[in-house]
Amino acid sequence: MRLLVVGRLNGQLSSAVKMAMSAGAKVSHVESIEAATHALRAGQGADLMMVDYELDIGALIAANEAERIRVPIVACGVGADAAGAAAAIRAGAKEFIPLPPDAELIASVLAAVSDDNRPMIVTDQVMKSVIALADQVAPSDASILITGESGVGKEVIARYLHQKSRRANRPFISVNCAAIPENLLESELFGHEKGAFTGAVARRIGKFEEANGGTLLLDEISEMDARLQAKLLRAIQEREIDRVGGTKPVRVDIRILATSNRDLVQAVKDGIFREDLLYRLNVVNLRVPALRERPGDVLALAEHFVKKYSIANGVADRPLSAEARRRLGIHRWPGNVRELENAMHRAVLLSSGPEIDEAAIRLPDGQPLAAADPFARTAQAASLAAEGASRNFVGQTVSAMEQQLIIDTLEHCLGNRTHAANILGISIRTLRNKLKEYTEAGVSVPAPQMGASAA
Template identity: 45%
Template sequence: MKKPVQESRNILIVDDDPAHRTMLKALIGSWGYAASVADDGGTAVAEIQARPYDLVLMDIRMIKMSGLEALASIKAFNPAIPVVIMTAFASVDTAISALKSGAYDYLTKPLDFEKLRITIDRALEHAFLQVENQRLKDRLSERFDKRTIVGNSPALKKLLDTVSLVAPSEATVLINGESGTGKELIAGAIHHNSHRKNGPFIKINCAAITETLLESELFGHEKGAFTGADRRKDGKFVQASGGSIFLDEVSEMSLMMQVKLLRVIQEREVIRVGGEQVIPIDVRLIAATNRPLAPLVQSGSFREDLYYRLNVVSLTLPPLRERQEDIPILAQHFLSRFAEQNRKSVKGFTARAMDRLVRYSWPGNIRELMNAVERAVVLAQAETIDDADLALFPSAPAPSLDRANPTPHLFPENRLAEIEREAIVKTLAETGGNKSKAARVLGITRKTLQNKLKAFGMTEKG
């Protein structure tokens, strides 16, 4: 959108000095702006409420209502309007008070006219870009399909804002996040908000399939390519033609498979296992990992060239412990779903049960919450789920989020490892050492569980 011309930008000059006020009106008018005047802060507030202005240039010291008081009233009425403060008293404290109250900038008298003009231009440009950015977000928000993504936390909103910008593009996306945070849902949202939404959305978990079978699953195979290959089969890349393919747990791919995947991404073509025919592909690639790839690149277990091919746009899903505001919403969402599925008349949670849900650290993230709510609904004997109905692993309470001073790691890493180890030990005990069953309860793959057992130095039985 083209920026409006200067003549359409209305500036209100507020100063109780008639000579200074008249001089500024003539000067700003000569720059091509429409200028109006007010002789007091109270008059300025009334003007702002009566008609639209694009910028206010206001003296800070006036007899009836000071510039700081007027600034507070103007910002309360219209937070978006930029206010530039003027004063003859160069006080750092006054400047800080003005800026804290929402002033765009602070100028001292006698004014440097060149600096004044630059400040006005920048303030108007900044305000214009803010409005345009909000309009873009509103348009994207109207069109953006969240699918089954549930939550209103600032962390989730910020992520979805980015997803809404990324989805319409053709860029390869790498989704980072702990197990159970909802990476597949985000991948689905990217696909369903893209130009490929009417095409297929093919999903495959790279950790759940052996290397030999994974190659066949991704690229297809010819008849007789290996034992059991009794017919030609197209791979997932061909099946996803015109749509998107989602490779989950891409960090678990062997180096050999990484080489083959890199070739497919670079050449945009596949060759079936046991075949020679080159098949062009038209797919968008979305990958996900629950382990950061950069350290794996440094250790040599993940190819650097593939990492850069996948990491065109990087998204990181916050763990549930950093989305405490979303826990009640998610819990009620899952309760309604499982109550309907199991034909139970469960309506909600007691205050004590909800308090425990919010305070729990959720090492298994959303998947663990979903499993906990499903179990509670199935076993519930009343219309509300109480604290005693929740089978949660012992853990430290989740910390409160300090929005004024957020930290990237709300839990010390060693405490998170402790919590995770406790969860694995208890689950293995409850499943009689059955790793496949334990992995399902924990909401992770069997291979991921094996990796964690190895990392913790634990035997198969914990």
């Protein structure tokens, strides 16, 4: 993590800086808010700023916003009273660190605010296969496209690739293409020269130059405007960029990673994504499976989040009860790892006993996790379906094996066609065509049972 310290380095602040460095931060320093904005504008880059609370934090944030620079701020100060700390928070600081410093407090605040301390938690074999491929391609400079549903951890994989690469000691810069308005994204990526447009009061270094020597992550690349896609393609091909309003190209040495939660092949067919850009980005594709496809990771991730938020909230780290663990395992987690993390954060706050029980684990609407879900696609459900379908396979034809697998899976799903198709990994249309063939051949096909939609 890159930390920019703003203020005079007196004894206590200097001690805090040393503690931050020991926690893994790469620290730079300026004395004034004007110098801080200038450093960020010039491409020095920071993931977090630690600012003396006696400085005008509100003015610093306003100056950065005017330059389209967004870096979270942690205020700090010696002997600050509650009013001073509250004023810093109201001005826009995310947290307040009192000085003299405490090493554990500094480490936890830096990790929480910067949000780049996200270890890779993997126990499921499906996810282990993804990590094995990531390990294989990480040392190269090949562009990698990371795909998967929202919340599966695509950025965590991107950071893992960077950490395993030859550029690990160089910057890792992430740009969320979906969060930045179209008219601002070009300047954000490529920078601009003074006077390039109204409000461009000075040269601004973009993310391409800021990432020079390191890795640039283009998060949710599918949301990028078609015109900008053409400029991005040239930058990737030529390894040089043009600042907005610039007169000569600037050479860059970066590795490109990109993520998407959409089907980019379909986006190409729909005419909203350039096919040549897809080929440039998709040298290697890493598909991150949904959490329901890697049930072995659920409890390991849940326990990690319980520990993380117990520390963050200053409460005892309590184990999950047996019933809580069972319900976590059968929930489908449509919001994936992000939903699980939020659920465990709530559970840490709501739990009051010696264990975190099932009543403390709540869905976003406040409802508890279901006691049972007959359609949940868990490891247990999949193994039961596979066990039933694998009986007496030896000596049968492939067609007969396929028929038995489909019928047994459908029985397991109480006749629900949609859930059976999901477990089998085929489309609902394919499943219906197969069932039509079986019915016409006189094979008994399970009908939807009470409470199970035919879908």
